[in-house]
Amino acid sequence: MYAKTVIASSVLSGLAAAAPAPPGGWAALSIFDAAGSTYSHPAGYSASSVASAGSSAASAASSAASPAASAGYTGADAPFADYTPTPLTALPTSFGTDSQISAIVSPAPSTGLYAPDTIRSSIPTGATSHGPFTGVPTTTGAVMNTPVVYPEGTIPALPPNPTATYYNTNGALQNKEPIPYTPAGGLGTNGTLPRYMVESDFDYESITLGLYQEWIELDTFNNGLAIFSEEDFLAAGLTTEDMELIRFMAQQEEGHATLLTNMLGETAPPQCTYNHPYTNVREFVDYNQIITRWGESGVWGFINHLDSREVGQLLAQSIATEARQQMAFRQMSGLFPMPVWFETGIPQSWQWTFLAPYISSCPENTTRLAWQNYPALHVVNQANINRVSPNDTGSWERVDNRTSSPATIPAEDESCINLNVTGYGCGPAIARNRSEPLSFAGKQVLLEWDTPGQAVGPNNSYVTAAGGVAGTPKFVAWVNQLNLTYSALTVTGPNQGYTFQPNGSIYENGAALINGTSFIALTDVDIFLTPFNLTMINPHVVALGMYQAG
Numbered sequence: 405m406y407a408k409t410v411i412a413s414s415v416l417s418g419l420a421a422a423a424p425a426p427p428g429g430w431a432a433l434s435i436f437d438a439a440g441s442t443y444s445h446p447a448g449y450s451a452s453s454v455a456s457a458g459s460s461a462a463s464a465a466s467s468a469a470s471p472a473a474s475a476g477y478t479g480a481d482a483p484f485a486d487y488t489p490t491p492l493t494a495l496p497t498s499f500g501t502d503s504q505i506s507a508i509v510s511p512a513p514s515t516g517l518y519a520p521d522t523i524r525s526s527i528p529t530g531a532t533s534h535g536p537f538t539g540v541p542t543t544t545g546a547v548m549n550t551p552v553v554y555p556e557g558t559i560p561a562l563p564p565n566p567t568a569t570y571y572n573t574n575g576a577l578q579n580k581e582p583i584p585y586t587p588a589g590g591l592g593t594n595g596t597l598p599r600y601m602v603e604s605d606f607d608y609e610s611i612t613l614g615l616y617q618e619w620i621e622l623d624t625f626n627n628g629l630a631i632f633s634e635e636d637f638l639a640a641g642l643t644t645e646d647m648e649l650i651r652f653m654a655q656q657e658e659g660h661a662t663l664l665t666n667m668l669g670e671t672a673p674p675q676c677t678y679n680h681p682y683t684n685v686r687e688f689v690d691y692n693q694i695i696t697r698w699g700e701s702g703v704w705g706f707i708n709h710l711d712s713r714e715v716g717q718l719l720a721q722s723i724a725t726e727a728r729q730q731m732a733f734r735q736m737s738g739l740f741p742m743p744v745w746f747e748t749g750i751p752q753s754w755q756w757t758f759l760a761p762y763i764s765s766c767p768e769n770t771t772r773l774a775w776q777n778y779p780a781l782h783v784v785n786q787a788n789i790n791r792v793s794p795n796d797t798g799s800w801e802r803v804d805n806r807t808s809s810p811a812t813i814p815a816e817d818e819s820c821i822n823l824n825v826t827g828y829g830c831g832p833a834i835a836r837n838r839s840e841p842l843s844f845a846g847k848q849v850l851l852e853w854d855t856p857g858q859a860v861g862p863n864n865s866y867v868t869a870a871g872g873v874a875g876t877p878k879f880v881a882w883v884n885q886l887n888l889t890y891s892a893l894t895v896t897g898p899n900q901g902y903t904f905q906p907n908g909s910i911y912e913n914g915a916a917l918i919n920g921t922s923f924i925a926l927t928d929v930d931i932f933l934t935p936f937n938l939t940m941i942n943p944h945v946v947a948l949g950m951y952q953a954g
């Protein structure tokens with residue numbers, strides 16, 4: 405019998421510590437429920453309900469007692485898993501110095517090849533200035549020159565690259581290997597000296613955009629910690645240990661900003677001034693899970709198109725960290741940590757469109773970007789992650805009308821934030837399994853979109869525009885996982901309409917196609933595109949928005 409035992413009785417509670425009471429006491433609030441239910445496993449294990457272990461393999465089949473296994477899975481017969489949790493009867497009570505492990509003073513290298521490079525940003529000491537920009541821009545529009553090749557505004561489709569022919573039918577090496585254990589092929593594998601610098605305008609503009617992103621993350625993570633107190637965090641179900649995680653994430657951004665600066669050179673932009681949307685901790689973590697979503701997806705969109713493989717290498721190692729940040733902020737927002745099988749990629753102009761409205765101003769001479777700013781696409785009935793019943797979300801339940809601004813907090817009796825009910829609570833947790841999903845196939849999605857020509861971004865110095873050849877909007881493009889899919893747009897008025905969330909799964913019987921914090925666009929055509937040619941959608945985009953699907 406290899407079934408894991410699931411028992412409800414509580415012997416000792418190690419859980420109360422998840423969110424210790426702040427001085428003054430919050431007992432009346434249910435924050436302890438919210439934080440405690442972070443660990444919805446039983447606090448203790450009662451010996452009485454332990455099913456007799458170690459019996460025959462036959463009873464292993466009854467490991468229907470492993471209720472979480474995927475439907476149809478029959479492989480529960482595993483001798484290594486004969487485990488019954490021992491009853492919890494004692495916990496450590498003293499935490500002082502124990503035995504000493506010997507160590508010697510080992511100075512870190514400060515000169516030479518193995519010395520650390522200098523960090524670009526100073527350690528911030530607190531809130532810098534924030535808020536909207538009120539001045540007059542000194543320059544306007546994206547960095548641009550005259551396009552030489554395709555004045556018609558789209559890049560014509562071509563057949564596959566003539567070298568895209570390799571196909572292995574016998575599992576053997578097809579070409580002579582240069583040295584043993586080293587199969588032929590790959591890029592940057594022939595001994596050439598790596599150069600960790602951008603190699604084209606494409607690279608330069610992509611990494612500069614990435615740096616703008618790292619700077620806003622560095623600021624928002626620090627800003628939330630600077631303006632909200634431990635009590636504020638506790639009220640949102642987050643402890644001082646969670647605050648430490650956010651502080652460390654901000655420091656990661658110092659490293660990422662330094663890395664990207666080094667790959668760009670002297671024109672790398674500095675940190676700007678930001679106008680964040682949040683007014684409390686819950687909104688702060690929600691905003692962060694959204695901005696890290698496009699921070700991560702923006703990089704997945706361009707990383708394999710970079711000319712510089714060296715830059716791609718280091719960037720991949722930073723975006724792996726960013727992906728973890730996104731997941732952690734989802735968990736702090738009570739969202740299922742990763743409701744998709746694949747994280748999606750988006751074009752640079754999409755990332756810039758989402759990011760720009762939160763930058764109020766940048767210092768004089770800050771390097772400008774060549775990417776486009778599209779008009780905003782608003783989801784009028786965007787699911788509110790803080791509602792016990794997301795179906796009850798009304799119109800415009802967002803802190804403000806920028807597309808990545810967080811959900812508002814509903815009245816206490818409609819909020820799931822402090823609720824300790826499995827399937828309904830949405831306080832911070834390793835995982836939440838909502839009985840009523842935020843969104844679903846067939847949901848009617850009410851949309852409104854802005855007219856082009858609005859000033860956005862640093863110093864209001866960029867101007868929104870629709871794609872170069874975009875006509876009247878007819879479709880809603882959904883970018884999720886590995887897929888771009890379309891639904892028909894029904895226009896109901898000027899800059900206003902609706903669609904229905906598409907049905908489907910990524911692969912047959914697989915995860916739902918649309919889930920997580922995701923992306924939608926209004927387009928005039930429904931061209932078929934895949935992750936590596938998705939940017940060909942850009943000239944057809946009328947407006948761009950975020951969609952909170954799970």
Ligand SMILES: *[C@@H]1O[C@H](CO)[C@@H](O)[C@H](O)[C@H]1NC(C)=O
Nearest residue numbers: 436437438439440441824825
């Ligand atoms: C949350 O609810 C469960 C089930 O009702 C209960 O066992 C647990 O003790 C509660 N947790 C807290 C922290 O109140």
Ligand SMILES: *[C@@H]1O[C@H](CO)[C@@H](O)[C@H](O)[C@H]1NC(C)=O
Nearest residue numbers: 590591592593594595596713
């Ligand atoms: C080495 O490989 C690179 C591509 O990674 C190629 O551009 C270069 O020509 C190669 N150099 C030699 C000497 O083969």
Ligand SMILES: *[C@@H]1O[C@H](CO)[C@@H](O)[C@H](O)[C@H]1NC(C)=O
Nearest residue numbers: 539542765766767768769863
């Ligand atoms: C943007 O505005 C700020 C604050 O007014 C100003 O210091 C800065 O020089 C402006 N930046 C640009 C590029 O004009």
Ligand SMILES: *[C@@H]1O[C@H](CO)[C@@H](O)[C@H](O)[C@H]1NC(C)=O
Nearest residue numbers: 671674766767768769770771
């Ligand atoms: C901005 O750039 C110009 C031209 O390179 C230079 O003369 C000026 O000193 C710079 N201003 C700042 C504040 O760096």
Ligand SMILES: *[C@@H]1O[C@H](CO)[C@@H](O)[C@H](O)[C@H]1NC(C)=O
Nearest residue numbers: 793794795840841844846847
């Ligand atoms: C939410 O709406 C969907 C679609 O109409 C429906 O299937 C579901 O039952 C609703 N949930 C609740 C709790 O009303």
Ligand SMILES: *[C@@H]1O[C@H](CO)[C@@H](O)[C@H](O)[C@H]1NC(C)=O
Nearest residue numbers: 782799800802803804805852
């Ligand atoms: C967002 O825009 C809508 C429509 O113009 C408006 O009704 C709503 O009040 C706006 N929301 C905020 C927070 O300003």
Ligand SMILES: *[C@@H]1O[C@H](CO)[C@@H](O)[C@H](O)[C@H]1NC(C)=O
Nearest residue numbers: 471472827837838839840841
């Ligand atoms: C998770 O939620 C779904 C939808 O309500 C439900 O069908 C499923 O049983 C839940 N799983 C667990 C382990 O609670």
Ligand SMILES: *[C@@H]1O[C@H](CO)[C@@H](O)[C@H](O)[C@H]1NC(C)=O
Nearest residue numbers: 740743841844845916919954
């Ligand atoms: C999205 O993922 C969550 C968590 O796995 C799940 O509960 C929800 O049903 C999913 N939504 C759809 C539309 O499948």
Ligand SMILES: *[C@@H]1O[C@H](CO)[C@@H](O)[C@H](O)[C@H]1NC(C)=O
Nearest residue numbers: 844845846847906907908909
């Ligand atoms: C989604 O498609 C599946 C397969 O066709 C179907 O069984 C299901 O009812 C559809 N769901 C909705 C909400 O239309």
Ligand SMILES: *[C@@H]1O[C@H](CO)[C@@H](O)[C@H](O)[C@H]1NC(C)=O
Nearest residue numbers: 886887908909910911917934
């Ligand atoms: C999603 O993309 C994958 C990879 O291109 C493809 O195999 C799959 O069929 C697509 N699914 C749908 C529903 O389009």
Ligand SMILES: *[C@@H]1O[C@H](CO)[C@@H](O)[C@H](O)[C@H]1NC(C)=O
Nearest residue numbers: 561562931932933934937940
């Ligand atoms: C994009 O790539 C897919 C193959 O992955 C191809 O079927 C499609 O035609 C391409 N679209 C364009 C506009 O080139």
